[in-house]
Amino acid sequence: MDKNQFFQIVMNFIGNVHASTHFLTKDARSNKITPQQHSILEYVFFSKAVTTSQVADCLNISLPNASRELKKLFKLDLIVKESDAKDRRKTTISLSEPGQNLMLRTFERIQKDFWKQAGELSEDEMKSIISSMVVLDKKVFF
Amino acid sequence: MDKNQFFQIVMNFIGNVHASTHFLTKDARSNKITPQQHSILEYVFFSKAVTTSQVADCLNISLPNASRELKKLFKLDLIVKESDAKDRRKTTISLSEPGQNLMLRTFERIQKDFWKQAGELSEDEMKSIISSMVVLDKKVFF
């Protein structure tokens, strides 16, 4: 198979994922936080505990700007900061109780639209979808 | 299978795709255009011919702002505007020759990093990846 062609198919798939995500999340975001702040909360949500640098690296934000946004989220009481016991330069970020709740509520709203869009999926379909995602996670998106 | 759990897995997958895309595209963008303008060009690239409203809807930009960005891209000679013969309110957008070339060059650069990241994929692996994407496109991202 032509590598070039394969690449185009992957890029097209990525485009579909982005468009679909955008559609799902556009109205779900809390109006107290910005899109970028939402991304940060989402990242922390899935990662459980991360440092400021990790947030910056993984979301491609400069460290100063990541620091600024995390400070805002802290002031909104959505995250918890804890200085690492072993290396006190590091700050460990995790969601606060309200932050956790905010994200869960947001996901609930997104989930409704998701099932409306995805319709009813059978047990087998869900399994097949998950194994597809596992393949892609392992080989392409990591 | 628990619907809630399934949804979380999908959201996590979406996060991976976004992170991976961000990583791939962060340095590839031409420095003459903004991130949003890049998204617009990418969308037009994959869609061939679209109207201003379609760009606005699909990328979740307000119509005035979509119009503004398209105007800038037009002035940069990256897109072509053509008024629809049947409905002269509509403007059909497509990539100009330079726009097409810009995107192809950008994709080339991204592709290099992509293969560096994805490594060598066998014929079978590529086929399996594509069929995975087809499943996801059909059932989840559309």
Place this chain on the structure above:
DNA sequence: TATTTTACTTATCAATTGATAACATAAAGT
């Protein structure tokens, strides 16, 4: 122990993006 590196913060300015009002024109409906 002195120096360098790492992790992070604060402050500031520039660039990008979002939101909204006012407008023009074409098409569709009555």
Place this chain on the structure above:
DNA sequence: ACTTTATGTTATCAATTGATAAGTAAAATA
């Protein structure tokens, strides 16, 4: 023909995000 709706443009201001310089403190290293 008259009104309404759809498509798009222009202009303007606010909000978000990006980039960079300068600084602090802890850890690693020489």
